[in-house]
Amino acid sequence: MPDDGRRHEPLPEPEWPVRESATEYETGWYTGGYDLVEQPNGSTKRYYWAELATAVVVVAVEDDSLVFVEQYRPTIRETQLELPAGIVERGESFTGAATRELREETGFAAETAALLETVWCSTGVLRHHRGYVFATDLTPVERDLDENEFLSVRSVPVDEVLDTVRSGTPNDATLEGVLLAREEGLL
Numbered sequence: 001m002p003d004d005g006r007r008h009e010p011l012p013e014p015e016w017p018v019r020e021s022a023t024e025y026e027t028g029w030y031t032g033g034y035d036l037v038e039q040p041n042g043s044t045k046r047y048y049w050a051e052l053a054t055a056v057v058v059v060a061v062e063d064d065s066l067v068f069v070e071q072y073r074p075t076i077r078e079t080q081l082e083l084p085a086g087i088v089e090r091g092e093s094f095t096g097a098a099t100r101e102l103r104e105e106t107g108f109a110a111e112t113a114a115l116l117e118t119v120w121c122s123t124g125v126l127r128h129h130r131g132y133v134f135a136t137d138l139t140p141v142e143r144d145l146d147e148n149e150f151l152s153v154r155s156v157p158v159d160e161v162l163d164t165v166r167s168g169t170p171n172d173a174t175l176e177g178v179l180l181a182r183e184e185g186l187l
Contacts, residue, residue: 011127019044029053051127054088056097057173059181060110060135065155066178066187067106067138072150073171081154081168083177094118094131102135104144106153111137116180121172132177134186158187 020036030053034046060067060083072079086101088094095113103109116132145151156164165178181187 016040049125049127054129054131055085055173056088056094056101056131056133057083057085057177058098058102058110058113058133058135059083059116059177059186060102060106060108060138061158061186062108062138062155065157066161067102067108068154068156068174069105069151070154071152078169080171081156081165081174082171083174085173088131095133098131098133098135102138103141104146105149105151107141107143108138109141110135111139116177116184119176130173132180134181134184161187 014035014037017038018035019038021033022036023031023033025032031051032049034048036044037047038044058067067084068081069084070079070081084102084105086097086105088097089100092100094115099110099113113133113135116134118129118131120126121128121130161178162182165174178187
């Protein structure tokens with residue numbers, strides 16, 4: 001696994017012996033392979049995995065509204081209302097990546113950013129670590145979209161946010177971010 005700053009921290013020592021670990025493909029976006037694992041009954045099984053870059057999701061509040069982006073997702077052939085999100089680059093903290101992504105995608109600079117939670121996602125098949133950051137005290141700035149980002153910014157009043165998100169087919173990161181912030185009493 002290359003140390004390009006886009007991957008999660010090293011995995012802990014396995015509880016079940018790993019007899020073989022193989023990377024079968026690398027795309028620059030994700031890496032996929034398997035571990036041949038000895039199970040407690042002595043049998044072995046290949047556990048396939050895909051490794052994605054560490055990411056951050058931003059729950060940003062501006063004037064009693066949550067800041068979202070709308071973007072078309074070719075993988076599911078649908079436009080999604082999503083919380084701003086992106087890759088945590090080499091040397092960045094979750095809060096640093098969150099403020100950078102928020103600025104780039106939405107045109108808001110956050111003066112305050114706090115880590116709500118970190119999670120492993122879809123652990124039956126993914127090696128993907130994600131952080132959720134709550135951002136406030138926003139100031140409008142110029143957006144700086146990547147060449148493959150075609151986003152529109154949308155604000156949703158806090159008291160309507162859960163119904164709005166659930167009225168479509170939300171992605172996991174957006175629903176989890178809204179629910180985490182709500183559970184913490186921030187929404």
